[in-house]
Amino acid sequence: MNLEEIYQKLDQDQRISKAEAFFLYQKADWLTLAQKAQARRAQRLGANWASYTLFRVINYTNICNIDCSFCSFKRHEGEQGAYVMSQEEVLAKVKSTLELGVGQIFLQGGVHPDLPFSYYTELLRAIKATYPVHIRGFSPVEIQYMAQLEGRPSLGIIQELKAAGLDSVPGAGAEILVERVRQILSPQKCTVEEWGQILKECHSLGLRGSANLVFGSVETKEEIFEHLDFIRRLQEDTGGFDSFIPWTFQPQTKAFEVQKVPPQEYLKILALCRLFLDNIENIEVSVMVLGKEIGELALGMGANDISSPVIEEKVLRSYGTKSENEAQLLIEDAGYQARYRDFNYQS
Numbered sequence: 178m179n180l181e182e183i184y185q186k187l188d189q190d191q192r193i194s195k196a197e198a199f200f201l202y203q204k205a206d207w208l209t210l211a212q213k214a215q216a217r218r219a220q221r222l223g224a225n226w227a228s229y230t231l232f233r234v235i236n237y238t239n240i241c242n243i244d245c246s247f248c249s250f251k252r253h254e255g256e257q258g259a260y261v262m263s264q265e266e267v268l269a270k271v272k273s274t275l276e277l278g279v280g281q282i283f284l285q286g287g288v289h290p291d292l293p294f295s296y297y298t299e300l301l302r303a304i305k306a307t308y309p310v311h312i313r314g315f316s317p318v319e320i321q322y323m324a325q326l327e328g329r330p331s332l333g334i335i336q337e338l339k340a341a342g343l344d345s346v347p348g349a350g351a352e353i354l355v356e357r358v359r360q361i362l363s364p365q366k367c368t369v370e371e372w373g374q375i376l377k378e379c380h381s382l383g384l385r386g387s388a389n390l391v392f393g394s395v396e397t398k399e400e401i402f403e404h405l406d407f408i409r410r411l412q413e414d415t416g417g418f419d420s421f422i423p424w425t426f427q428p429q430t431k432a433f434e435v436q437k438v439p440p441q442e443y444l445k446i447l448a449l450c451r452l453f454l455d456n457i458e459n460i461e462v463s464v465m466v467l468g469k470e471i472g473e474l475a476l477g478m479g480a481n482d483i484s485s486p487v488i489e490e491k492v493l494r495s496y497g498t499k500s501e502n503e504a505q506l507l508i509e510d511a512g513y514q515a516r517y518r519d520f521n522y523q524s
């Protein structure tokens with residue numbers, strides 16, 4: 178294996194293998210990776226624009242029995258600060274979101290141990306009956322638990338969520354899709370295979386969405402590429418991922434040690450996501466997690482979307498843009514035309 182051969186493959190828009198991507202990670206210089214990633218972005222999407230979107234996160238409950246080691250958001254039932262939103266509370270949040278001119282919401286909870294399935298379907302129906310919003314919601318982890326609690330196959334559960342009004346799904350709860358890592362970070366979460374199976378089912382029913390990578394914990398560098406390979410193979414099967422978002426762990430709790438990922442390391446991984454994930458069109462930088470400075474640089478390393486601003490997010494601390502105007506300015510400062518896009522990546 179040598180660098181020149183891999184560069185040639187990239188220049189000819191050929192697929193590179195997991196081993197070749199890892200070789201690039203180890204041997205390629207930063208500037209060449211940036212140039213190759215930008216060339217790929219320009220070739221696929223054009224080079225002169227970048228996009229953002231607007232949505233509200235509604236964390237309908239923080240009660241969760243999964244106990245991920247990195248999470249400071251979850252509470253157990255009965256613990257101080259534990260809550261489940263009523264339908265009225267959620268509807269009031271949707272109403273105020275629309276009043277801000279934003280028509281997209283993202284329902285995300287903890288994995289509640291005993292909320293009946295009707296809570297979710299009635300909530301979706303009530304929102305759709307009252308407000309014209311796109312509803313993205315429920316990670317594979319939440320869906321798998323709903324199926325387990327109902328004692329039914331997940332496909333039927335997803336069909337019912339869709340019929341009740343669910344429009345798209347996040348690829349949340351992935352972190353690093355390698356069993357060794359999951360056993361350390363969150364042994365009670367669904368397995369890698371279950372995560373993939375639920376997203377396959379969602380995509381087969383037309384519920385598209387995103388996938389992500391969260392690194393900077395106990396993973397090895399090779400495991401980052403295992404994760405990317407799993408996502409690329411899943412995308413070959415379904416084509417249901419509109420975008421991919423790499424970000425790093427935030428220090429949330431003392432129980433969990435976060436590696437300090439330097440900006441250049443994050444940007445290198447981001448460029449490799451653009452180059453390796455040749456079947457996912459949009460690569461997002463999470464400005465909300467990584468901040469505006471890295472956001473601007475990432476648009477020169479293969480990313481074409483900054484996602485933010487996000488209204489109200491309780492699981493992660495936000496370092497991102499606070500308004501549509503700020504998002505547009507960030508993109509323009511980086512040298513691109515700013516484009517609004519919706520959850521379906523329509524401008």
Ligand code: SF4
Pocket residue numbers: 241242243244245248249250251286287288318363
């Ligand atoms: S990350 Fe999600 S699944 Fe894990 S403990 Fe927190 S709320 Fe629960």
